[in-house]
Each structure stands twice: as C-alpha cells, then as structure tokens.
Amino acid sequence: MSLPQPVPPSWKDLGKSSKDLLDRDFPIYGTSLEVKTKTPSNVTFKVAGDANSKTNIINGDVEAKYSDPKNGITFTQxxxxxxxxxxxxxxxxxxxxxxxxxxxxxxxxxxxxxxxVFGTTYKQPGAHSRAFVDFFKGPTFTADAVLGRDGFLVGGEASYNVTEGKITRYAAALGYSAPEYNVTLHGLGNLSTFSASYYHRVSRDVEAGAKAIYDTKATTSNVSLEVGAKAYLDAAAFVKAKVNSAGLVVLGYTQALRPGVKVSAGLALDTQKLNDATPGGPAHKVGASFVFEG
Incomplete structure (x- = not known):
C-alpha cells in the first residue's frame, strides 16, 4: 500500500528553497526597515520602508491585516x-x-x-492548482497546476487573453523534492528560457544551492550561473555568500539581537572592478535591513 501523498508546492513555490537561499538576506541596495505588531484581536500592522542607494528613492507602505481563522477569512489593506x-x-x-x-x-x-484579479486555489494530496482572472488586462485568464507523487513533481502554467482569443504565455516545470534536497527544472517564456536549480541541506548548520539559466534569445552569454551557501554560526546568527558567473560576490550577515529584533548587513563586490574601492560605489554595494516584530 502506497503512503498518502503530501500536498505539493504551488507553481510559484517550485524551487523556492533555492530561490530563498540565493535571493534573501542580502540587503545591498541601501537601508530598509520593517516594523510588525499584532493585536490580541488578530489584527497585524506592518510598516515598511527602504532607501534605495541605486535610485535614491525612498519607498514605504503601511499595511493592516485581519485574520479570522475560525471562519477562514483574511482581509488585508x-x-x-x-x-x-x-x-x-x-x-x-x-x-x-x-x-x-x-x-x-x-x-x-x-x-x-x-x-x-480574482483567484482560486485548490490543493489536495498530490495536487495543487490555481486559476486567476485579471479583469483589466485583457481580460486574461491564467491557470497553473502542480502534481506530485513520491517526491516527483510536474507542473505547468498558461495564460489566455480573452479579447485576443489566444494563449499569450506558457511554461512547464519538472522537479524532485526530498527532505534534505530538491531539484527543479523550469521552461519559461514560452519555453525560450530554461532554468535549473538545486537546494541541499548539507547538515543542520549548512545549506547550499545553485541556479543556472539558459536564455535561447540572449545575444551575449546564453548561460548564467549562481552558487550560494548559508552557515549558521549559532542559534541567533548566520552568514550567507553567493557568487555568479558575472564575477559578482555577495556576502550577508544576519543577527537576531533578541526575540523579534533582527539586523542584516550585505556587501556586494564586483571582482572585475576591484580597483574601485569605494563602498557603495558603481562597482560595489553595501546595505542593511532592520526588522522589529512584536
């Protein structure tokens, strides 16, 4: 008798472990601040802002979120x-x-x-599907689905423009997920761009991952590669590092100062322009982020 199948990840979460490892906790474009608090009545307030050193633009937003788990309702403004x-x-x-x-x-x-945009999501053991209708763009109908069995995953996505009466975008993916590692292959952009990623929890304290992208329409280098790792120093701190095929090395350090207070710092170095020693200059970037949660 086969074991019950778990609910597979959604289409947007295929390869998420590798993406999080390579993209998160690297604040290199200025300074960001996030403050999140929650009331006893299940209302969460979040204030976030960032000063982008690349564009010199300060952005911010205020968000209120109410959740009623008993009735399955969530409202966010x-x-x-x-x-x-x-x-x-x-x-x-x-x-x-x-x-x-x-x-x-x-x-x-x-x-x-x-x-x-109106959307529906339906998930059951072995299947995870979604469908969305964008009323003001097209309207456009987009659907995706992921099927999983014994760790193997297969998924697809397609968008249909109702006004034009044609499929405007399609993609496909294959993957395998195990407790310690996962691999994913995507065919995106109407199967014109292919990406392969893997994630491996080497030990309790070390994680590693990589991603390669092959663009059939690129006029210069067709393949780009990025490799990264994460190491926990203790229960409250970890360091991350990644390097890509363009010679960019990015370092990140995250420290939990106390429960609900987290600080991250990031540094990006262009190894092809090491003579530019100015931090945050054209070749190198620095940044920091602060998160307060109560």
Whole structure:
C-alpha cells in the first residue's frame, strides 16, 4: 500500500528553497526597515520602508491585516508612499476543504489606474492548482497546476487573453523534492528560457544551492550561473555568500539581537572592478535591513 501523498508546492513555490537561499538576506541596495505588531484581536500592522542607494528613492507602505481563522477569512489593506491602495480578501476552507478564493484590487488615484484579479486555489494530496482572472488586462485568464507523487513533481502554467482569443504565455516545470534536497527544472517564456536549480541541506548548520539559466534569445552569454551557501554560526546568527558567473560576490550577515529584533548587513563586490574601492560605489554595494516584530 502506497503512503498518502503530501500536498505539493504551488507553481510559484517550485524551487523556492533555492530561490530563498540565493535571493534573501542580502540587503545591498541601501537601508530598509520593517516594523510588525499584532493585536490580541488578530489584527497585524506592518510598516515598511527602504532607501534605495541605486535610485535614491525612498519607498514605504503601511499595511493592516485581519485574520479570522475560525471562519477562514483574511482581509488585508495597504497604502504606499506612491499613493497606491492595495486590498486583498481571502476565504479559505469554507466552501470545500482545500479550496480558497481571493480578490486582489489596486487603485492609484493620481494616475486613475486600477487593478482587479480574482483567484482560486485548490490543493489536495498530490495536487495543487490555481486559476486567476485579471479583469483589466485583457481580460486574461491564467491557470497553473502542480502534481506530485513520491517526491516527483510536474507542473505547468498558461495564460489566455480573452479579447485576443489566444494563449499569450506558457511554461512547464519538472522537479524532485526530498527532505534534505530538491531539484527543479523550469521552461519559461514560452519555453525560450530554461532554468535549473538545486537546494541541499548539507547538515543542520549548512545549506547550499545553485541556479543556472539558459536564455535561447540572449545575444551575449546564453548561460548564467549562481552558487550560494548559508552557515549558521549559532542559534541567533548566520552568514550567507553567493557568487555568479558575472564575477559578482555577495556576502550577508544576519543577527537576531533578541526575540523579534533582527539586523542584516550585505556587501556586494564586483571582482572585475576591484580597483574601485569605494563602498557603495558603481562597482560595489553595501546595505542593511532592520526588522522589529512584536
């Protein structure tokens, strides 16, 4: 008798372990701050902002999120410094177990632009599917699905423009997931770009991963490669490092100062321009992030 199959990851989460290892906790484009608090009535407030040293632009947003787990309702409202209003409403496990409905809307009063996307997610052992309708772009219908059995994963995504009456985007993926490691192969951009990634928890304190991208339409180098690792120094601190085929070396250090308070620092060095020794200059970048959660 075969064992019950777990719910596979969603399409957007295929290869997430490798992506998080290579992309997160590397604050190299300035300084960011995030403050998150939660009330006894299940309302979470989050204030976030960042000063981008690359663009010299300061961005921020205020978000309030209310959750009612008993009735499966989540309501999120956010307002950004660009005067963009974002609303998200979710209803989960009420119509059927594993079924979620969500509505994402956005409004930019200054520009008069608005967005509205309605989505459904259905997940069961061995299957995870999603479908979205973008009412103001097309309208466009997008669906994706991931099937999994005994660690093997296969998924696909397609978008259909109702007005034009044609498929505008499609992609596919294969993967294998085990407790200590996973590998994923994506065919994106109408199968014009291929990416392969892997993640390996080498030990309790060390993680490693890599990602390679092959672009069939690239006019210069067709293949790019990125390799990274993460090492825990103790229960409250870890370091990360990665290097890519363009010669960019990025280092990150994260320290939990106390429960709910985390500080991260990042440094990027262009090994092809080591003579530019100015921190944060054209060739090298530095940054930091601060997170407070109560």
């Amino acid at each position: 956010a307002w950004t410094t660009a005067n963009f209003l974002r609303t998200n409403v979710e209803l989960e496990n009420q119509v059927a177990k594993g079924l979620k409905f969500e509505l994402n809307t956005g409004l930019h009063p200054d520009k008069g632009t608005k967005t509205a």
